[in-house]
Amino acid sequence: MRQRKKTKQVKAGSLAIGGGAPVSIQSMTNIPIERVDETIAQIMQLADQGAGLVRLALRNAESAGYLKKIIPAVSIPLCADVHFDYRIAVAAIRAGASKVRINPGNIGDAVGVREVVKAARDHGVPIRIGVNSGSVDRRKFPEVTPGSLVASAMEHVRILEDNDFTDIVVSIKSSDILQTIEANKLFSDERDYPVHIGLTEAGYGVTCMVQSSVAIGHLLMLGIGDTIRVSMTGDPAEEIIVARRILESVGERRCLVRIVSCPTCGRTDPSLDILDLAQRVDQEVTARFEKILAEKNTTLQVAVMGCEVNGPGEAKEADAGLAGIRDGRLLLFAKGEKVKVVDHRDAVTALIEEIGKVVNAF
Numbered sequence: 001m002r003q004r005k006k007t008k009q010v011k012a013g014s015l016a017i018g019g020g021a022p023v024s025i026q027s028m029t030n031i032p033i034e035r036v037d038e039t040i041a042q043i044m045q046l047a048d049q050g051a052g053l054v055r056l057a058l059r060n061a062e063s064a065g066y067l068k069k070i071i072p073a074v075s076i077p078l079c080a081d082v083h084f085d086y087r088i089a090v091a092a093i094r095a096g097a098s099k100v101r102i103n104p105g106n107i108g109d110a111v112g113v114r115e116v117v118k119a120a121r122d123h124g125v126p127i128r129i130g131v132n133s134g135s136v137d138r139r140k141f142p143e144v145t146p147g148s149l150v151a152s153a154m155e156h157v158r159i160l161e162d163n164d165f166t167d168i169v170v171s172i173k174s175s176d177i178l179q180t181i182e183a184n185k186l187f188s189d190e191r192d193y194p195v196h197i198g199l200t201e202a203g204y205g206v207t208c209m210v211q212s213s214v215a216i217g218h219l220l221m222l223g224i225g226d227t228i229r230v231s232m233t234g235d236p237a238e239e240i241i242v243a244r245r246i247l248e249s250v251g252e253r254r255c256l257v258r259i260v261s262c263p264t265c266g267r268t269d270p271s272l273d274i275l276d277l278a279q280r281v282d283q284e285v286t287a288r289f290e291k292i293l294a295e296k297n298t299t300l301q302v303a304v305m306g307c308e309v310n311g312p313g314e315a316k317e318a319d320a321g322l323a324g325i326r327d328g329r330l331l332l333f334a335k336g337e338k339v340k341v342v343d344h345r346d347a348v349t350a351l352i353e354e355i356g357k358v359v360n361a362f
């Protein structure tokens with residue numbers, strides 16, 4: 001993996017973005033801001049899952065009033081997403097938003113932009129410019145290409161620079177993976193501002209997960225990306241889980257509990273449900289040991305394998321694990337040694353007990 005590009009660092013409240021800060025995860029609420037209690041609950045859930053910043057759509061003049069109620073109730077920086085009306089952006093900053101997402105080219109006239117910049121400067125709030133394939137001005141750029149996406153972003157960047165404002169985060173997104181990658185590479189050659197990366201309108205479920213992982217993972221492995229969002233149709237909490245896995249996969253975050261499991265094959269005892277076992281092991285081990293592992297500054301690998309022929313051998317790197325045998329029984333092993341044979345109904349409990357011993361010995 002190439003070394004991460006050293007970008008300028010900006011602060012969104014307590015969250016540092018760029019300049020060598022850990023790559024942060026962000027998401028967006030999908031509840032109208034007027035439903036204050038539900039919005040607060042969703043933000044807290046996203047924070048618990050690992051979000052470093054949450055964005056909210058502010059659609060009208062009243063929105064900043066709701067934002068003001070939400071901010072003191074949450075423990076995480078919030079970004080106000082505003083289009084077309086600079087007065088909403090200014091009100092959001094005054095209400096305590098830690099960051100605003102606008103496009104200076106469509107937020108108002110030069111006076112309006114100056115008002116937003118002044119408020120942002122006075123309150124130490126960075127501005128995120130967000131360009132995607134839908135926001136490219138087709139009169140100026142008839143075709144959406146990596147070049148036109150970057151040119152469009154640069155128009156907005158220059159407006160802020162002309163106002164002497166450089167606490168900028170830039171996102172350039174497309175629903176096309178290659179276009180997103182190329183555009184971010186081009187922008188990275190143009191400026192040193194921190195970048196927010198992701199695909200836009202990435203869809204839902206497995207398709208979204210795979211496409212986002214390819215685009216975000218590829219850019220991170222090129223050393224590009226300071227904060228990420230997986231844009232997924234559905235519950236935003238899912239976005240955070242996928243984002244965390246992407247960061248773990250590219251080595252930007254340590255995976256404290258790693259479950260390795262085989263795909264199963266004809267050798268697997270049909271009375272065993274290896275997927276169910278792996279999921280229960282993952283949940284139990286994460287809930288019980290993740291905090292202890294973080295305190296001990298170490299990681300744990302647990303295997304759940306379909307058979308003992310290749311199981312323990314293939315999973316020899318694991319600290320502990322289970323491998324199916326016959327008649328609903330499994331072999332429990334730890335540190336490459338057989339411990340005992342267990343019935344599938346007792347397997348998770350027995351494994352957790354064994355892992356407890358392994359973790360204590362760390």
Ligand code: SF4
Nearest residue numbers: 262264265306307311
């Ligand atoms: S570990 Fe055993 S059951 Fe799993 S895929 Fe390999 S041979 Fe098949």
